[in-house]
Amino acid sequence: MTILETPKVQRDVDMVWQNCLKIIRDSISEQSYKTWFEPIIPGKLEGKKLTIQVPSQFFYEWLEENYVHLLRKALDFSIGRDGTLEYTIIVDSGNQKKNEPPIAINMPQHSSPVGRVDNNPMNDQVRNPFEMKDLNSLNLDSYLNPNYTFDNFVEGDCNRLARAAGFAVASKPGVTSFNPLMIYGGVGLGKTHLVQAIGNFMKNKAANKFVLYVSSEKFTSQFINAIRNNSLQDFMNFYMQVDILIIDDVQFLSGKEKTQETFFHIFNHLHQSGKQIVMTSDRPPRELEGVEDRLLSRFKWGLTADLQTPDFETRIAIIQKKAQAEGISIAYEVIEYLAHSIDTNVRELEGVMISLLAQASLTRREIDVELAKNTLRHLVKDSEKEVTIDTIIEAVTEHFKVRIPDLKGKSRLREIVLPRQIAMYLAKELTNLSLKSIGYHFGGRDHSTVIHAIQTVNDLMDTDKDISSAVNKLLKIFRK
Ligand SMILES: Nc1ncnc2c1ncn2[C@@H]1O[C@H](COP(=O)(O)OP(=O)(O)OP(=O)(O)O)[C@@H](O)[C@H]1O
Numbered sequence: 298m299t300i301l302e303t304p305k306v307q308r309d310v311d312m313v314w315q316n317c318l319k320i321i322r323d324s325i326s327e328q329s330y331k332t333w334f335e336p337i338i339p340g341k342l343e344g345k346k347l348t349i350q351v352p353s354q355f356f357y358e359w360l361e362e363n364y365v366h367l368l369r370k371a372l373d374f375s376i377g378r379d380g381t382l383e384y385t386i387i388v389d390s391g392n393q394k395k396n397e398p399p400i401a402i403n404m405p406q407h408s409s410p411v412g413r414v415d416n417n418p419m420n421d422q423v424r425n426p427f428e429m430k431d432l433n434s435l436n437l438d439s440y441l442n443p444n445y446t447f448d449n450f451v452e453g454d455c456n457r458l459a460r461a462a463g464f465a466v467a468s469k470p471g472v473t474s475f476n477p478l479m480i481y482g483g484v485g486l487g488k489t490h491l492v493q494a495i496g497n498f499m500k501n502k503a504a505n506k507f508v509l510y511v512s513s514e515k516f517t518s519q520f521i522n523a524i525r526n527n528s529l530q531d532f533m534n535f536y537m538q539v540d541i542l543i544i545d546d547v548q549f550l551s552g553k554e555k556t557q558e559t560f561f562h563i564f565n566h567l568h569q570s571g572k573q574i575v576m577t578s579d580r581p582p583r584e585l586e587g588v589e590d591r592l593l594s595r596f597k598w599g600l601t602a603d604l605q606t607p608d609f610e611t612r613i614a615i616i617q618k619k620a621q622a623e624g625i626s627i628a629y630e631v632i633e634y635l636a637h638s639i640d641t642n643v644r645e646l647e648g649v650m651i652s653l654l655a656q657a658s659l660t661r662r663e664i665d666v667e668l669a670k671n672t673l674r675h676l677v678k679d680s681e682k683e684v685t686i687d688t689i690i691e692a693v694t695e696h697f698k699v700r701i702p703d704l705k706g707k708s709r710l711r712e713i714v715l716p717r718q719i720a721m722y723l724a725k726e727l728t729n730l731s732l733k734s735i736g737y738h739f740g741g742r743d744h745s746t747v748i749h750a751i752q753t754v755n756d757l758m759d760t761d762k763d764i765s766s767a768v769n770k771l772l773k774i775f776r777k
Pocket of ligand 1: 489566
């Protein structure tokens with residue numbers, strides 16, 4: 298039996314073209330991709346020259362007019378900067394198709410030729426183009442989520458500087474003094490959203506720019522693969538061709554000396570070539586332990602901006618925006634209830650909203666405050682770790698044998714006032730809620746009433762053994 302094998306030359310040209318298509322597919326709509334790129338047949342590869350076959354003269358002209366930058370980018374990626382492209386037109390003469398002589402298209406050259414920065418020790422490597430065999434090991438599926446835009450990133454005091462800096466960088470990458478731009482902040486506060494918005498903005502503005510978003514985790518695993526496959530040089534070359542490098546969660550590089558060293562060289566090369574670098578971290582650079590000093594000092598060259606937990610007004614705006622995006626209208630009192638109840642981070646806020654919408658559609662109920670309360674209670678039960686103001690109120694009313702409406706009402710009787718004050722004290726101890734939000738949950742009292750309640754309970758804890766043990770018992774329920 299004879300096994301027919303595809304000749305190696307054909308495999309090489311196919312692989313190069315497949316790598317081009319990877320870039321192209323991610324940059325245009327599916328419809329355009331189907332119309333203009335699926336009909337192309339990879340022809341041959343001679344050195345750095347790729348020849349592709351297109352169905353008509355018109356087709357070729359259209360590609361050149363509309364997609365020349367994209368093709369350039371794809372070629373950079375799959376062959377290297379000195380890669381060239383030629384077309385042949387398949388002419389239909391009778392039943393037989395035959396190739397016309399090739400047309401070499403005039404691909405735009407990069408304004409900043411690779412290897413321009415001569416004092417960089419890595420330049421020798423930069424001049425070497427990619428080798429096809431190693432492309433797959435880079436596993437380049439690190440593209441941007443188009444839903445993360447500046448338009449749907451709600452601005453507030455908590456993120457104003459970071460957002461403005463991000464927008465400045467996206468508008469003039471590499472030009473502002475914000476290079477690198479380092480965005481830091483706690484879990485779920487919008488770091489990834491913001492830096493991807495920078496990437497999306499740039500991609501839409503200048504399709505020929507090579508925007509790369511990568512998580513530090515992915516960068517590390519690509520680096521390890523590159524070492525394993527003996528293709529470190531290709532890995533470096535690839536990253537040094539990027540116009541804007543967005544690297545998420547750099548705290549992950551901590552303790553990884555070799556990865557840091559490689560990133561250091563890439564960083565230097567890009568920075569010296571006027572390319573933009575954007576990074577995120579879950580903490581400020583000064584707290585990044587296990588990261589080399591020379592790298593840390595570079596992180597501080599540009600601008601460091603933080604994302605804070607959103608304040609009440611921003612939480613309201615975020616909920617409204619998300620509801621709008623889902624095409625639903627939610628009564629303001631529900632929005633207010635949610636904004637007063639969840640103040641940990643935006644992801645959590647979104648999670649509660651999704652559950653609320655699911656509950657409403659499953660049970661065919663109106664979205665009202667009652668449903669919002671139930672949803673929150675269920676979520677807390679599920680996670681069994683978070684404490685909400687409603688679970689605190691329930692525990693306190695049960696302990697003191699009083700009714701919830703009384704606790705939230707106007708009564709000034711001592712047997713009501715004391716449990717109310719203890720509930721406020723517990724809310725301050727056990728949740729991140731602001732004094733204003735705590736007051737809201739107790740019949741709309743203002744923050745000075747809450748301060749007074751907390752002080753009173755603090756004093757009683759020192760002087761009254763019964764109250765001290767009741768409060769400690771309640772605290773224990775939630776802290777177990
Ligand atoms: N200001 C904002 N406006 C609108 N949506 C926001 C805002 N901030 C965060 N979000 C949304 O909250 C969710 C979590 O944000 P994101 O994933 O960017 O957080 P992160 O800081 O990168 O979190 P982590 O540290 O866990 O990776 C996303 O769905 C994002 O769209």
